[in-house]
Amino acid sequence: MEALQAFFAQYGALLAQGTWDTIVMTFVSTVFAYVIGIPLGVLVVVTAPDGLKPHRAFNRVLGWIVNIGRSIPFIILLVALIPFTRFVVGTSLGVPGAIVPLVVSASPFVARMVEQSLREVDGDLIEAAQSFGASTWQIVYKVYLPEALPSLIRGAAITFITIFGYSAMAGTVGGGGLGDIAIRYGYQRYQNNVMIATIVILVVLVQLIQTAGDVSARKLDKRNR
Amino acid sequence: MIEIKHLSKTYNADDAARAHQALVDIDLTIDDGDVFGIIGESGAGKSTLVRCINLLERPTSGRVIIDGQDVTDLSGKQLLELRARIGMIFQNFSLFQQRSVLRNVTFPLELAGTSKAEREKRAHELLELVGLGDYANSYPVQLSGGQQQRVAIARALANRPSIMLCDEATSALDTMTTHQILELLRSINEELGVTIVLITHSMAVADAICNRVAVIDGGRIVEEGETSEVFAHPQAQMTRALLGIEGQVTA
């Protein structure tokens, strides 16, 4: 008990700051990744050969971009993007420095998740909307997105958790947050207790997010009686 | 009035290996106030034919003329306006699952930019008309098949269309419910003066509600006329087969 008190007296503030940094990093990156990923995913679906506005060349190029983005391991992207990150936010360190590579690597991931969610929407509904004279844009925001909402929310929880994991990697190049703490104390100074504390915090946060995602998706889904 | 002139439709026309001629030189006139049945076996081309009327499918050749206006080549905004003037219902109801019953019915009005108060007033009227006044805040999953098709009918009527297309609208329903839905369609035809084009593979359905029928076989109209006349004196072999007069058609 006393040992625990002593531990928190010494590292409590540090861990709280790290947790906060990780959450901010992850949250801001997720938001930006969706701002970029939703339009990309929608465009992929709409311009597909069986889509509302088929466009073979555009669809191919888009597919390549998304695939290239997804095939570069995050740790490599992190380092490769340092000059770009400096250019965009002025530094490659700390929370701002981590957000840029996180957004770049998560956006294609989000695009694929969104694409998958939209493809689950029953094609008959799209056709019904067309039969009432809906334009492509109206079908996207009045049918595709609302009908796919529960699936999109589940996807968002997965995305959040994935970015969460990546953000710990960002810690290895001075990105701040829990990953940074785990490396500096757990790896470089052999302080296992700090390492274990970060792991416990990460596990608890991931569980919370997953549960929040599942519950809200289920609550919002009108297909449940 | 719907006039279909020399209409042909070939799917995948640009690829000889996969090309499939679904409709061949169709000539058909559907008068205002008709309940017009299009009957045929699975794969005969029924859906393709009605989908050419609101141009969900583009004819390969031929013309579609609605109320004197040649609509075959409409595009962009004019095409969307044409579709909005034609209601459509489907075999699987195609209700939006994440929208309440009320918001399913207001959907076509939202597209047209009608104000919220106005479209909800109209939707409530329509739900009364189809006998679902108490279900405005329900969701499709909570309704029976017959109730869902009623919602779909209310939705199809939202824009006050003069034409309603029904693609196998009762095929997923039991006999009793089919009967009720057909009665509803009949009253819509008689009281609102909506011209109804109804696809079915069931002679009983056609007999119950259509004043005229066309029999389609292999993408061609093989017989057309007053329902009573066609049923009393079927000429084409397919009509006889559908009526069960002669042995089954060999596949």
Ligand SMILES: Nc1ncnc2c1ncn2[C@@H]1O[C@H](COP(=O)(O)OP(=O)(O)OP(=O)(O)O)[C@@H](O)[C@H]1O
């Ligand atoms: N999008 C498409 N691409 C290629 N072929 C198609 C397409 N849609 C329909 N067909 C073909 O055209 C023919 C007519 O199809 P259609 O759906 O009009 O028949 P139907 O009479 O409505 O049949 P059912 O009673 O089964 O609904 C069928 O052979 C079908 O396989």
Ligand SMILES: [Mg+2]
């Ligand atoms: Mg069909």
